[in-house]
Amino acid sequence: MNLITLIKIGWRNIWRNKKRSLVVILSIVLGLYGGLIISSLMITLNSQRMNTAINTYLADIQIHNKEFSKEYSLSDTISNIHYLEEKLKNDNRVKSYSKRVVINGMLSNSTGSYGVNVLGINPESEMKVTNVYTKIIEGDYFESKRSNTMVVGKKLADKLNLRLRSKVVIAFQDVNGDITSLLFRIEGIFKSGNGMFDDYNVFVKNSSIFSNIPDLNSYHEIPVLTINGGVTTNSVNESLRLDLQKINNTLDVKSWDEIAVELAYANQMLSSFLYIFMLIVLSGLSFGIINTMLMAILERKKEIGMLMSIGMTKIYIFLMICFETIFLSLVAIPFSLLITYITIDYFSVSGIDLSVVGSGLENFGVGTILYLKLPAEYYLNLSLLVILISSISSIFPAIRALKINPAEATKSI
Numbered sequence: 494m495n496l497i498t499l500i501k502i503g504w505r506n507i508w509r510n511k512k513r514s515l516v517v518i519l520s521i522v523l524g525l526y527g528g529l530i531i532s533s534l535m536i537t538l539n540s541q542r543m544n545t546a547i548n549t550y551l552a553d554i555q556i557h558n559k560e561f562s563k564e565y566s567l568s569d570t571i572s573n574i575h576y577l578e579e580k581l582k583n584d585n586r587v588k589s590y591s592k593r594v595v596i597n598g599m600l601s602n603s604t605g606s607y608g609v610n611v612l613g614i615n616p617e618s619e620m621k622v623t624n625v626y627t628k629i630i631e632g633d634y635f636e637s638k639r640s641n642t643m644v645v646g647k648k649l650a651d652k653l654n655l656r657l658r659s660k661v662v663i664a665f666q667d668v669n670g671d672i673t674s675l676l677f678r679i680e681g682i683f684k685s686g687n688g689m690f691d692d693y694n695v696f697v698k699n700s701s702i703f704s705n706i707p708d709l710n711s712y713h714e715i716p717v718l719t720i721n722g723g724v725t726t727n728s729v730n731e732s733l734r735l736d737l738q739k740i741n742n743t744l745d746v747k748s749w750d751e752i753a754v755e756l757a758y759a760n761q762m763l764s765s766f767l768y769i770f771m772l773i774v775l776s777g778l779s780f781g782i783i784n785t786m787l788m789a790i791l792e793r794k795k796e797i798g799m800l801m802s803i804g805m806t807k808i809y810i811f812l813m814i815c816f817e818t819i820f821l822s823l824v825a826i827p828f829s830l831l832i833t834y835i836t837i838d839y840f841s842v843s844g845i846d847l848s849v850v851g852s853g854l855e856n857f858g859v860g861t862i863l864y865l866k867l868p869a870e871y872y873l874n875l876s877l878l879v880i881l882i883s884s885i886s887s888i889f890p891a892i893r894a895l896k897i898n899p900a901e902a903t904k905s906i
Contacts, residue, residue, distance in 0.1 A: 537864065594712055731748070844864045
């Protein structure tokens with residue numbers, strides 16, 4: 494008997510009891526489908542969380558003074574910034590950049606006080622780097638001709654009962670270490686989808702800060718958006734970061750994953766966690782496969798005994814049982830992949846509305862609409878994992894079949 498004949502026998506054997514085989518196939522379809530959909534949800538949540546962070550405030554690369562990264566002192570500005578700007582403007586890897594003044598201060602009004610991070614920006618250049626201007630839900634994004642206007646997050650606005658045209662005071666230490674207070678009027682309220690960011694960060698114009706702090710002569714932060722940036726670390730971003738770092742030894746140039754270490758770590762751990770999760774799910778499914786194949790062997794005890802009696806070797810008996818088990822998964826996998834692809838393709842356009850738990854998602858840094866996605870390698874890798882689990886599951890029933898005594902089996906009813 495050759496291997497091709499053995500494969501044909503194994504294929505025909507799984508259809509001898511169609512109902513039992515279909516139940517196993519259906520369980521594999523549902524198990525793989527559920528695992529792929531959960532993987533897609535987790536990847537989408539993690540990806541959306543990182544994209545929100547990058548598009549809202551991180552950008553792909555940030556440049557600071559090394560001392561500012563340690564103490565966040567107002568006097569630790571970026572030196573020789575004009576030369577650095579020329580480099581950024583002439584570098585074809587740079588898509589856009591902005592300049593920020595960063596102040597840690599206390600925001601106060603009649604309701605109370607709250608510690609905030611004040612980002613002094615040039616609205617025109619900031620709009621090319623971050624998307625906060627698209628998240629305005631009340632008022633405008635620095636369209637007023639007034640100088641001292643401010644844009645605040647919805648969460649902070651609710652906490653301090655801030656409304657449009659409300660007056661607030663920012664108190665902070667100036668360049669000389671003296672306490673300084675600046676008066677601002679609320680021009681806009683944004684909701685970025687990241688509750689922690691909305692609760693702590695406010696935006697003002699750079700001109701408002703420089704006009705009130707004449708001793709401040711430069712910027713603290715330059716966020717840079719690259720031509721092919723995003724959540725995936727790539728060689729272009731890394732080469733740009735290294736080249737910028739060489740310009741001046743006083744600079745601290747970091748990519749987004751070095752700034753938001755927790756986001757980068759979560760992204761690195763996600764794949765491992767998903768495969769471990771699927772391994773646990775499919776391991777549970779394997780017990781059902783083992784049980785089904787053991788039942789099939791017991792029902793065919795006489796038949797297997799006869800095959801042994803006419804000369805079929807134990808290795809062929811072993812392979813026949815393994816082929817039957819693997820064929821069950823091979824039939825199930827295409828159906829599972831098809832319905833998974835259709836589901837993800839549909840929700841990648843229409844999205845899943847999770848506004849019921851919107852407040853919790855915002856605290857996590859995720860919006861209320863999830864647009865599913867799943868990288869192609871997960872389809873392949875999880876399918877191979879199913880085949881692997883099926884192959885392992887076939888070993889015990891196959892060994893059980895080898896223990897059948899041909900003489901006794903042929904006499905059984």
